[in-house]
Amino acid sequence: MMDVNKNMEGKEQLEVARERVIDAIAQNINLYGVTDSIGRLYGMLLFQEKPMTLDEMKEELGMSKTSMSTSVRTLLELKMVDKVWKKGVRKDLYKAEDDWYQTFIDFFTIKWRAGVSMNVYAMEKSLAELNKMINDETISDEIKEEAKKDIEKLEYALEYYSWLNRFVDSLESQEIFNFIPKKDNK
Amino acid sequence: MMDVNKNMEGKEQLEVARERVIDAIAQNINLYGVTDSIGRLYGMLLFQEKPMTLDEMKEELGMSKTSMSTSVRTLLELKMVDKVWKKGVRKDLYKAEDDWYQTFIDFFTIKWRAGVSMNVYAMEKSLAELNKMINDETISDEIKEEAKKDIEKLEYALEYYSWLNRFVDSLESQEIFNFIPKKDNK
DNA sequence: AAGTACGTACAGAAAAAACTGAACGTACAG
DNA sequence: CTGTACGTTCAGTTTTTTCTGTACGTACTT
Known part of the structure; x- marks a missing residue:
């Protein structure tokens, strides 16, 4: 019980800290000519340890898979995300380009x-x-x-x-x- | 009669040449985060010898004065146009910044x-x-x-x-x- | 060969942005 | 002081963009 509270507390703080950064990125990514929500996706990917699938993105952002698909494509064109290959995984995996x-x-x-x-x-x-x-x-x-x-x-x-x-x-x-x-x- | 044709012919060619350039600028000005029509206004101003008033712009582009007003403001914020003072003229005058x-x-x-x-x-x-x-x-x-x-x-x-x-x-x-x-x- | 999982094209709905005309405030002219 | 010319604010409309769900094609599984 105590442990759960501990975890929750920290998790939330972490979330707040990340969300602030993601919001800032989303607000300014129009400099790259893309919309806020694409920026939000990009920002979210930044903080992920592992490459994500479209379904995971959809889940995380609460948006349609179609949107994830087209947003990722836009980010790919700008080379802001990379497609990652991983054997045994059928789904496409994507990660944020980490060389800014x-x-x-x-x-x-x-x-x-x-x-x-x-x-x-x-x-x-x-x-x-x-x-x-x-x-x-x-x-x-x-x-x-x-x-x-x-x-x-x-x-x-x-x-x-x-x-x-x-x-x-x-x-x-x-x-x-x-x-x-x-x-x-x- | 002959002279008129002469003039018209050349005027039209000139117009075509300008329009091509203005179109190209309008299409690419989104790199500066502004819309096509603002780009079209900017491009048009480029080819004007004299600073223009809002009414002249409205006339030239066939748009509302309101649009001209807000578009010019955007271009001013980006310092892509300058306000010009001319004594005796009550209307505000604007010209395209010429140092690209x-x-x-x-x-x-x-x-x-x-x-x-x-x-x-x-x-x-x-x-x-x-x-x-x-x-x-x-x-x-x-x-x-x-x-x-x-x-x-x-x-x-x-x-x-x-x-x-x-x-x-x-x-x-x-x-x-x-x-x-x-x-x-x- | 049939079934399933996946990404995407497409058409329509929802949201956002651009555009307009009317109304307003200000400044100048007479 | 009144009238006129001007730029801008604001609310409503139109246009564009974004977003979604369905349908489809492909590739892998069994």
Whole structure:
């Protein structure tokens, strides 16, 4: 009886401490472009010793298995969780990626890189069109003036995206850690 | 008649070129945590020579003035647009921030810094509680083992957040440009 | 070959977010 | 002081997103 109370007391404190952290993570994970509940799942996985199955997640969070399935997929795409193989276990097992630096890096490598590519693609295409306009006899000088201004803007933007790409390179190659070391030496 | 056609032709081409870029920006601006339509507003502002009023934006995008007002506010918070003062003009004027590097930096300084702070706060609080538990006689060894594992995880996380803070520091101070120069020298 | 356990596609329901128009407060003009 | 122009608040509507249960396909078991 006494022992049970002891256990319950500590268990609850532990739960409170974890829940606070999980809540904080869930609230801020939108920086990675995912919803609170996906963040809650991720936070929960963080504190699990063992990889979890979809059914265990469903149980723990009180949500549908469908939701667990799609949420895990999102987290997999972001490389925030890993699929774990364990012989003899039929169910899929997942665990939270525990290298947070890598998670940060992957986010840029996956999401930002894609965004940059898309913007660069559009801008180069438009830039080519605008340059053609400049040399087009049939277009009025007034419009050409506008086109020239747009060209300047796009060239500036492309310069920025070149920087951003180099920035992501430095993350992907881990060179960034030469500049900002993992351990604080101050 | 001929002149009009000339103008129309070029104007349309210009419009197509711009629209492509604006679309791309709108599609990718979710990286900054804002919606497509806010991105569309931002993209539109980019190509404007002069600062715009809310009424002009409303006109240009065919949306309500209310939307323009709230969208601009969001963009102001992210420092992606600036309020412009012009004497004699009663209406508020806004223009897109044209230093994209700064926009990138501000995003981290504003959003990521806040997220980090919140997580660190929660983690330190929980960490203190867990450490107290470790020395609590009334708590079972089993629970203490779990607490110890959590403590390790939180300490690792705090180390990561310290790195992330230093990372944002290097952006805010512009030191990052010593490591990754704006101009590509290769 | 039949049965069972599993993950996921899909359609509909529930919840959340974006958008709008009307009403309001403020500032300036006359 | 009154009237007008402006930006914003707020409540309601529309649109989008998230969530769920059912149905399905696959793979393993017996």
